[in-house]
Amino acid sequence: MTNTTTRLATWNVNSLNVRLPHMLQWLNSDAADLVAVQETKLTDDRFPVDALTEAGWHSAWHGQKTYNGVALISRSPIEDVTTGIPGFDDTQARVIAGSVGELRMICVYVPNGQAVGSDKYSYKLEWLAALRRYIADSLREHPRLVVSGDFNIAPTVDDTHDPDRWEGNILCSDAERAALAALLDTGLTDAFTCVEPPEQRFTWWDYRQGGFRRGHGLRIDHHLISAPLVEAFGDFRIDIEPRRWERPSDHTPVICELRGN
DNA sequence: ATGGTTGCTCCGCAA
Numbered sequence: 001m002t003n004t005t006t007r008l009a010t011w012n013v014n015s016l017n018v019r020l021p022h023m024l025q026w027l028n029s030d031a032a033d034l035v036a037v038q039e040t041k042l043t044d045d046r047f048p049v050d051a052l053t054e055a056g057w058h059s060a061w062h063g064q065k066t067y068n069g070v071a072l073i074s075r076s077p078i079e080d081v082t083t084g085i086p087g088f089d090d091t092q093a094r095v096i097a098g099s100v101g102e103l104r105m106i107c108v109y110v111p112n113g114q115a116v117g118s119d120k121y122s123y124k125l126e127w128l129a130a131l132r133r134y135i136a137d138s139l140r141e142h143p144r145l146v147v148s149g150d151f152n153i154a155p156t157v158d159d160t161h162d163p164d165r166w167e168g169n170i171l172c173s174d175a176e177r178a179a180l181a182a183l184l185d186t187g188l189t190d191a192f193t194c195v196e197p198p199e200q201r202f203t204w205w206d207y208r209q210g211g212f213r214r215g216h217g218l219r220i221d222h223h224l225i226s227a228p229l230v231e232a233f234g235d236f237r238i239d240i241e242p243r244r245w246e247r248p249s250d251h252t253p254v255i256c257e258l259r260g261n
Numbered sequence: 262a263t264g265g266t267t268g269c270t271c272c273g274c275a276a
Contacts, residue, residue, distance in 0.1 A: 014276085041269070067275070
């Protein structure tokens with residue numbers, strides 16, 4: 001038997017400590033083969049490697065105290081793991097990359113930016129410029145590249161529930177969208193655009209104001225895939241179920257299925 | 262709503 005598909009996922013779990021039962025349940029439901037995880041909020045010594053190993057998964061992690069933290073979780077072994085953006089001095093744990101077979105995945109937790117014009121917004125734009133350089137360099141070495149994660153950018157007006165509330169504000173400003181477009185200009189495609197847009201296209205709903213119940217969401221979690229992966233593209237879907245579970249993350253998993261690998 | 266929730270930590274900050 002040959003393995004005919006690889007399902008890539010990205011999921012901002014908003015604390016892997018709190019969400020580990022959800023993650024294990026979701027992994028055990030055979031939902032994905034390789035998962036980019038953001039906001040683990042765990043120092044490296046507290047990463048739940050034993051629970052994941054017992055469940056049959058390989059993992060790699062890059063964490064810090066209280067905030068941020070990223071990880072890769074995979075059925076197959078993960079090789080050549082690197083953390084951070086080369087040449088970009090960052091005290092925040094937001095990037096981990098690894099190879100599974102011929103595939104290279106860069107898992108990113110892009111800064112939120114807080115508010116347009118703030119110091120955190122400047123950091124976000126500088127960070128995205130550094131990520132662009134990193135992606136361009138990575139593509140030369142790894143033609144089969146996917147950049148998956150919480151980008152904290154809604155690409156278009158259709159990716160928000162309320163343009164009056166969001167257009168021009170944080171996650172939806174022109175400069176952020178231009179920075180995302182610059183990432184794509186390196187030779188990547190938003191896997192979401194490889195299928196007909198589904199009715200439900202959001203990936204995050206604010207905990208506040210009953211955001212999920214009211215459908216007040218955004219599409220900010222993405223898979224950016226290189227040209228060889230577009231050739232292998234099979235399917236794209238947003239798995240809304242974990243957002244319905246008790247004590248959920250504010251984000252839900254997003255899956256990109258590739259043929260082959 | 263410039264915030265009504267959540268998670269972490271030390272009780273404010275980040276999202």
